[in-house]
Amino acid sequence: MSPVVKRKGERFTLPSKYLLFILTILCTVMMLVTFGTNVFNRPFNRVVGYVIVPFEQGIAKAGEWLSNRSDELVQIRTLLAENSALKEQVASLTEENTLLQQDKYELNELRGLLELDEEYGDYNKIGARIISRDSGNWYSSFVIDKGSNDGLADDMNVIAGGGLVGRITSVGPNWSRVTSIISDNSNVSGMTLATGDNLIVSGDLQLMAQGVISFSKLVDSQDAVVEGDKVVTSDISDKYLPNILIGYISTINKDTNNLTKSGYLTPVVDFEHLSEVLVITDKKQQIPSGGNTDGK
Amino acid sequence: MENNSSILRKVIVTLFVVLCFILQCSVFNSLALGGIIPNLMIILTSSFGFMRGEKEGLLIGFFSGLLCDIFFGSFLGFYAMIMMYIGFINGKFCRIFYPEDIKLPLALIVVSDISYGLLCYILMFLLRGRFHFPYYFTRVILPEALYTIVVTIVLYPLILKVNQKLEEKEKRSAQKFVS
Numbered sequence: 001m002s003p004v005v006k007r008k009g010e011r012f013t014l015p016s017k018y019l020l021f022i023l024t025i026l027c028t029v030m031m032l033v034t035f036g037t038n039v040f041n042r043p044f045n046r047v048v049g050y051v052i053v054p055f056e057q058g059i060a061k062a063g064e065w066l067s068n069r070s071d072e073l074v075q076i077r078t079l080l081a082e083n084s085a086l087k088e089q090v091a092s093l094t095e096e097n098t099l100l101q102q103d104k105y106e107l108n109e110l111r112g113l114l115e116l117d118e119e120y121g122d123y124n125k126i127g128a129r130i131i132s133r134d135s136g137n138w139y140s141s142f143v144i145d146k147g148s149n150d151g152l153a154d155d156m157n158v159i160a161g162g163g164l165v166g167r168i169t170s171v172g173p174n175w176s177r178v179t180s181i182i183s184d185n186s187n188v189s190g191m192t193l194a195t196g197d198n199l200i201v202s203g204d205l206q207l208m209a210q211g212v213i214s215f216s217k218l219v220d221s222q223d224a225v226v227e228g229d230k231v232v233t234s235d236i237s238d239k240y241l242p243n244i245l246i247g248y249i250s251t252i253n254k255d256t257n258n259l260t261k262s263g264y265l266t267p268v269v270d271f272e273h274l275s276e277v278l279v280i281t282d283k284k285q286q287i288p289s290g291g292n293t294d295g296k
Numbered sequence: 297m298e299n300n301s302s303i304l305r306k307v308i309v310t311l312f313v314v315l316c317f318i319l320q321c322s323v324f325n326s327l328a329l330g331g332i333i334p335n336l337m338i339i340l341t342s343s344f345g346f347m348r349g350e351k352e353g354l355l356i357g358f359f360s361g362l363l364c365d366i367f368f369g370s371f372l373g374f375y376a377m378i379m380m381y382i383g384f385i386n387g388k389f390c391r392i393f394y395p396e397d398i399k400l401p402l403a404l405i406v407v408s409d410i411s412y413g414l415l416c417y418i419l420m421f422l423l424r425g426r427f428h429f430p431y432y433f434t435r436v437i438l439p440e441a442l443y444t445i446v447v448t449i450v451l452y453p454l455i456l457k458v459n460q461k462l463e464e465k466e467k468r469s470a471q472k473f474v475s
Contacts, residue, residue, distance in 0.1 A: 138416055
């Protein structure tokens with residue numbers, strides 16, 4: 001079909017059409033195989049773990065150093081102006097603090113009431129640094145600098161700043177991929193903390209710019225759930241540990257079926273400026289106090 | 297004979313792929329404009345496609361796509377396949393490519409990036425019932441293409457120069473072999 005091209009590549013033995021055909025079949029087979037299982041993941045993840053990840057770690061470190069230095073410069077310039085502003089802030093913060101302490105007292109009381117005392121304190125956690133982010137613009141996932149060598153495994157939950165970030169979806173020896181809950185392909189089973197109603201929290205690319213994620217399938221016939229309610233991961237989720245804070249409900253709409261409700265939720269985690277995360281190394285099935293999941 | 301320079305080419309192209317992937321995932325994520333990052337892998341794949349022909353284009357596309365797959369794909373082979381076809385189709389334009397002309401490369405890269413975006417939308421979003429195409433087109437596909445052109449203007453001359461150096465070297469060693 002294209003003699004010029006072929007003559008140019010004389011030293012090649014295989015015409016490109018056949019190569020394309022073979023690789024297409026290879027891709028299709030890989031897609032079919034890895035759709036359900038992850039047999040190829042192990043060797044591939046190992047290879048890229050040694051080839052790519054060290055560079056990424058280096059760049060992440062350098063980037064951090066640079067941003068720290070630039071931060072320092074900015075800080076020196078603004079330090080004087082900031083100082084006077086801060087003094088004013090101290091006054092207002094003192095007032096706010098008393099309010100917060102009241103809130104904390106209330107929170108402790110409520111937690112005791114809900115028997116949520118253990119919160120995340122009981123889980124074993126490992127800190128990890130984000131070393132690279134998704135190469136495309138469609139989904140939102142990132143790579144952290146800890147992997148199976150540090151005891152991480154698929155489906156471990158990742159938190160930051162007291163809220164749920166996502167879960168690990170792929171593990172290499174020294175890296176793992178975290179798919180965040182704002183990613184368009186992520187669904188989390190959650191529940192409202194106050195009423196215990198279950199709902200599905202799903203990420204949405206369209207809403208990402210507004211800083212919210214959507215929830216749906218909330219059954220709330222008594223209209224007990226209101227805006228501002230806390231949403232945590234539910235007990236019935238098979239990937240997420242129970243009672244990890246996801247966010248606060250910002251809008252509720254009644255669905256057209258009049259049975260369920262859906263709306264938007266403001267996540268507690270600031271996904272834009274995430275640099276370090278905590279990985280909970282306990283998996284759902286391993287928790288002794290996990291209630292129904294215990295038997296599994 | 298040619299072996300030496302073809303190994304050099306392989307090493308350099310591999311370095312290019314790895315470097316572009318790392319840059320795209322780390323540096324360009326910090327330089328993201330409105331949450332959009334440019335697609336360096338497309339620039340690399342299509343420029344090697346139209347500079348070197350179908351075979352090189354499809355191989356580079358395959359490997360750079362595979363890299364994206366391993367790190368960020370939900371299953372292997374998806375990006376690899378898309379990128380491979382983009383490289384292959386760009387390779388068809390090898391015959392009308394002249395190094396002095398920058399319009400064809402720019403046009404090809406933009407078209408490649410937009411079709412990559414469209415394919416991603418159709419296969420990953422439309423099939424999951426996300427029908428609001430105008431939003432995704434104006435907020436993801438188009439900005440990505442624009443940002444990619446801007447990066448192309450910087451990156452493409454570099455790729456072109458490296459390729460010309462390599463081709464010179466290959467020609468020299470081929471002549472040595474003949475004489």
